[in-house]
Amino acid sequence: MTAAPQPVADRIGSTWQEMADLHDPDLPGWSRVAFTEPDTAGRHWIADRMRTAGMDARIDAVGNVIGVLPGTAPSAPAIVTGSHTDTVPGGGRFDGVVGVLGAIEMVEAFREAGVRLRHELRVVDFANEEGNPQGVMLVGSRAISGHLTPQHLAATDAEGTSLADVIARAGLRPEEIDTCRWDAGEVAAFVELHIEQGPVLEQQGASLGIVTRIAGIENFVVDVLGRRDHAGTTPMNARNDALCAAAGTILAVERLAASGADSVGTVGSLTTSPEATNVVSEMARVTGEFRSPHAERLAELRDRLAAATAEQDAAWGTESTVRWGQVDDPTPMDDVVSEHLLDAARDVGHEAVRIYSGAGHDTVQMAHLCPTGMIFVPSAGGRSHCPEEWTDLSAVVDGAGVLAQAILRLDERL
Ligand SMILES: [Zn+2]
Known part of the structure; x- marks a missing residue:
């Protein structure tokens, strides 16, 4: 198995800092609440980062940022990775961000090393993973999987504002949700890199976790x-x-x-x-x-x-x-994809442990479209959804390295 090029720690560190700077100064922590000004600014910044890394990037009707790197076999379905950059109010700097910036860094490293994938690669910054006062979680990935319904869009908060109104006010087009939808046939697999958001990896002294099921x-x-x-x-x-x-x-x-x-x-x-x-x-x-x-x-x-x-x-x-x-319903991860993730971790010198996720993720929606898997990196003290949320840069780099190795494996084997 060819070794994937190493992610560059300094570059991840500085893009992470720039992303963290794009937060709402009026809220505690590192808030980038979906469809607010900082979130919109963050989304455009991510699209620019994708373009710098050599991808075509677009923002769909509900705000998903989608970067595309064409493959050498044009008829092969796409391999997809990504996560989210919105936060809960008063949230931290790692939840979701690690999976988006780790994927963009991987693409940068591929480009520098001259790695060309056979499959098209898509990197997604999913819109509004964290939910909203209207009570709808995973908005962007739902739209992509075809599970964002008119009822979801019509749901209102305590003041009677609908989710569709909130999305439209951010300059997006909720009336065009059908255009966000992907067909199952166009995607081969989805892998999400994410922080654990709990204490299990740290307690076990494990550097990486491969998710078996999402609760x-x-x-x-x-x-x-x-x-x-x-x-x-x-x-x-x-x-x-x-x-x-x-x-x-x-x-x-x-x-x-x-x-x-x-x-x-x-x-x-x-x-x-x-x-x-x-x-x-x-x-x-x-x-x-x-x-x-x-x-x-x-x-x-x-x-x-x-x-x-x-x-x-x-x-x-x-x-x-x-x-x-x-x-x-609980979402099992795909056995074949998960084995590739464990092997990818071994390829780059990590013995990953199997772990289940108590938190929901965009992967739940992507599982409607294709086989999925998740890579977890440890959260210090298990803290998440709070300003203290922390993962060492070295762990983020390890996660991005395993993601890159896993994408190469999937590209070769699928
Ligand atoms: Zn998350």
Whole structure:
């Protein structure tokens, strides 16, 4: 196997710094929230970087930046890599950025070394991976996979602004989403380089991870109906306290998720009514999610949450209803692509470990189109989606090097 040319650490370091500088000064951290001015500036900057590296670059109707390097076999389907450069509000400088800048550096290194690929190579900076107040995640990759629907575009935030409005205000064309779509036949494989966003690689002392599966997510809303009563005159044994039943449900979520090694569960919000200390709560709403890489485990958690709320109802004389919201199935990575990624890591001197991803990624959408794989580099202290997010430059360079080697392997073998 030919060795891929080494990425240049200084060049990645300086492009990373320039990208980090393009952040919103009015928000904490290194914020580049999708469809805001810094995000738009970042997208144009990425397109320019792609052109400097020798690619044709365009920005599609929802803001995906797509760089294309033609292959020597014009009929071969494209090999695709990339990630995102939008951030959560108050986010860090590595989530997504590493996969986009690592891919552009790889193309620079190919050009300098005179490496020509047989397949067309596409590098994508996906628009709005991180979601928005309208509740739609992975906007750009959804558009490319054909899974961005008119309902997604019509979804509104608390002020009634639709996702389509937000996209249009950024100077893009949400009415042309159909033009963003790729056919499955035009792509051979997709590989995403990303930071882990958790502590596992660091704890294992591993320099790289190859993702086996991306966790599925099940969102739930539990509404608890109790009885409103006087807090002073109603004896403790005569209450139907909705908030007490909700508290039991919250602890059950924690207990159920922790009862297996392969799941997490989080209650993110609790609202009650009335909000008064002299009234026994009549209503409580608990919203949260379960995640697991295994569909059977998610199904089990659904059943056990239903049983747990029934137990609370029996104890408190309340009535709970559980509604399941957006459900994302677990996404397995392709075995063949993953083997190539492990071999590519070995080719350049790394023993990568297999790891599952608890976070969602654009890869989930690309998996609708073609075989996919992911390369993780460690996150210091497992911190992510915060200003402290950190990955050493040497690890970013290692990740880009394995990506380059993996692309050469796929180009030769697919
Ligand atoms: Zn990300």
